[in-house]
Amino acid sequence: MSKIDPKKFKSAKKSDIPKDLSELSEEERERLKVLGLDESLKREGEFVQVDAKPLLCKKEVEGLEILPITEALEKYKWLKDYYWKALSPEKDEFTKAAAEDLDNGYFVRVLPNYKLIYPVQACLYIRTENISQKVHNIVIVEEGAELNLITSCAVHPHITSALHIGVSEYYIKKGGKLTFSMIHMWGEETIVRPRTGIIVEEGGTYISTYVNLFPVKSIQTSPVCRLLGKGARASFATIVVNHPDSYIDIGGEVYLEAPNTRTEIISRTVVYGGENIAKGKIVAKSPKVKGHLECQGLMLSHKGIMKAIPELDSYFSDVELTHEAAVGKIAKEEVEYLMARGLSEDEATSLIVKGFLTIKIEGIPPALQKQIDKTLELASLGF
Amino acid sequence: MKILLEIKDLWVEIEGKEILKGINLSIPVGETHVIFGKNGSGKTSLLMTIMGFPAYRVKHGKIIFKGEDITDLPPYERAKKGIGIMFQRPPTIKGVKLRDILKLCAKENNLKIEELAQSFGFEEFLDREVNKGFSGGEIKKSELLQLLIQNPDLVLLDEPESGVDVENMQLIGEMIKKLLQKDIHHKPRTKSGLIITHTGFILKYIAADLGYVIIDGEIYCKGNPIEIFEGIQKYGYEGCKKCLKRFNFLSETGG
Numbered sequence: 001m002s003k004i005d006p007k008k009f010k011s012a013k014k015s016d017i018p019k020d021l022s023e024l025s026e027e028e029r030e031r032l033k034v035l036g037l038d039e040s041l042k043r044e045g046e047f048v049q050v051d052a053k054p055l056l057c058k059k060e061v062e063g064l065e066i067l068p069i070t071e072a073l074e075k076y077k078w079l080k081d082y083y084w085k086a087l088s089p090e091k092d093e094f095t096k097a098a099a100e101d102l103d104n105g106y107f108v109r110v111l112p113n114y115k116l117i118y119p120v121q122a123c124l125y126i127r128t129e130n131i132s133q134k135v136h137n138i139v140i141v142e143e144g145a146e147l148n149l150i151t152s153c154a155v156h157p158h159i160t161s162a163l164h165i166g167v168s169e170y171y172i173k174k175g176g177k178l179t180f181s182m183i184h185m186w187g188e189e190t191i192v193r194p195r196t197g198i199i200v201e202e203g204g205t206y207i208s209t210y211v212n213l214f215p216v217k218s219i220q221t222s223p224v225c226r227l228l229g230k231g232a233r234a235s236f237a238t239i240v241v242n243h244p245d246s247y248i249d250i251g252g253e254v255y256l257e258a259p260n261t262r263t264e265i266i267s268r269t270v271v272y273g274g275e276n277i278a279k280g281k282i283v284a285k286s287p288k289v290k291g292h293l294e295c296q297g298l299m300l301s302h303k304g305i306m307k308a309i310p311e312l313d314s315y316f317s318d319v320e321l322t323h324e325a326a327v328g329k330i331a332k333e334e335v336e337y338l339m340a341r342g343l344s345e346d347e348a349t350s351l352i353v354k355g356f357l358t359i360k361i362e363g364i365p366p367a368l369q370k371q372i373d374k375t376l377e378l379a380s381l382g383f
Numbered sequence: 384m385k386i387l388l389e390i391k392d393l394w395v396e397i398e399g400k401e402i403l404k405g406i407n408l409s410i411p412v413g414e415t416h417v418i419f420g421k422n423g424s425g426k427t428s429l430l431m432t433i434m435g436f437p438a439y440r441v442k443h444g445k446i447i448f449k450g451e452d453i454t455d456l457p458p459y460e461r462a463k464k465g466i467g468i469m470f471q472r473p474p475t476i477k478g479v480k481l482r483d484i485l486k487l488c489a490k491e492n493n494l495k496i497e498e499l500a501q502s503f504g505f506e507e508f509l510d511r512e513v514n515k516g517f518s519g520g521e522i523k524k525s526e527l528l529q530l531l532i533q534n535p536d537l538v539l540l541d542e543p544e545s546g547v548d549v550e551n552m553q554l555i556g557e558m559i560k561k562l563l564q565k566d567i568h569h570k571p572r573t574k575s576g577l578i579i580t581h582t583g584f585i586l587k588y589i590a591a592d593l594g595y596v597i598i599d600g601e602i603y604c605k606g607n608p609i610e611i612f613e614g615i616q617k618y619g620y621e622g623c624k625k626c627l628k629r630f631n632f633l634s635e636t637g638g
Contacts, residue, residue, distance in 0.1 A: 333474045340434055340470075341488050341533060342462035351487070355478030355512075 004191055006097035009132035009163045012052035013103060021048060021055055027157050035152030035183050036371055037123050045120040049135065050127050052103035063114025069136050072107035082138055086169040086197025094165045094193040098134040105135035108149060115146040124166065126155045132163040141176035148179040160187035166194040172204035174229065181209040183375060186216040188245070194221040202229025208236045211372055215243040222251030222279065227261035235264045239357050242304060244273025251279030256289035268357050269297045271304040282321055284314040293323035298330060298356050384411040387575045388537055393444035395432050402428045404600040413572035415563050415589060417608050418579045420597035421620050426579045427471065429597070430539045434468045435461045448537070467535030469526040471542050475515045481525055482509040488533040499531055503558060519546025520555065527558040538562050540578040544585050556588025565589060583612040596623045
């Protein structure tokens, strides 16, 4: 993968942005609807940013705050204690670019003990060719609070080239729970660099689901999650379809830093071509911790490359770390089984792929599961 | 008598090894035939060849179904024409629920999945990953449910009694009876079956019209299934090898 220079892209601040969402074309609205921006779905709050500009920011319930990050930083001086605290701006050229010239991003906070039932939907949308969109998001789930946040990222159906840098810092306080889901729909020339840091305190829970089923030029990300308090837990599920000419490198690092913390990192990748790297790392920095890494790849082409790289590091003996990785092709007997029931070879393969990518994630809201299923249906049309 | 399936001088090899050597048989519409044979005799291979799995290479001979030569058709074309198979050891397919497959099987008929599953006390398996962690009896029920929804005219059953406890055998027998329209008495049946049995237990539940013995890829005899089974129980398959009826059978088929 050749080096990417964020400065080669145009500034997102200079693009011509509609005044509100109603000015988006039907095709654009349809695309965002698939990703969850759908009026018929119940939401506790919504945030939509187009290029550099937040176009929608609303909340329906008490106990929830949603603001563009630039406003939040002005409004709350204390937010500096969270800004660039789970991640360093010096991490790489992308974090540096976001720190130097921020376009915006969202701030979402749930006040103590508020348990939100329906999801909060955020949408980061690139509408102008060849820009770089640099966002910084902060999510704070206060003590005993619960939030279900869905972030959809997409480019305009007719643009391909763009750079998205998404810095995200998530803080889950004592006994809090954040269910975070991210669904991506990029263009064939889009470069994506999410940089994520997560800190979970005692008894807190972080559940992450990442879905990317469409072509993209390049994605490289590796969220770093620190479980700092006793009994904290984190789970990561990644569902990826790697198309020809796409380079997707997705990792996940979890540091188990207190007793009884546990984590599970699961990924399912289907490779039609291009290059895929599925990394996972669990580090036991405390005794009495538990972690499991599972990485499965289905190769549907001779032209693609898949690398599964699991890593388990332990500094104590009293830990339980396991990993399981498997890369291979579709089993012939599965295809033949379905063919004997009247499915053509293509229909059988499509059903097997869909099944392979269907992972039931504990704690995932049914609405999101439906959305993932819908995205899968849509993606399978192009298979 | 209308013939549903006719197999003419069928020679089949798998990975270069000859496994069926000149099989001849014909199944009329509405009849159920059974095949007896030791493990490795070629029984399963015969069923797999009728279904059309590519690993079973037909070197010579023909498979005629409903008057049409289907020897070169892929399995799904045969399924669409009305052949259905019950697998002895079906694979688990990750993330694919029994219901997903049933929905696809039901494509062209209106049988209600839920209702049918309930009638066999199997509704709780609909949303489970197909075959994952299923017991022997559950696998059979799942297979038979798929066939009942698929509703084929020719049913191929590979040892339907294997791995099934006595309690479940009754229910599985009922499902097979329904599949083969053995519950119909006063009008002609349209469904036919070819059943492999190793133990012969299935004969207690299904009245079969004709039996065959396969040894080393060849049909050694055909006749009344109960009589053949009793003979095997008494003299073993070695007895079949010595049996004089074999010569009658060979002269009859021109072998």
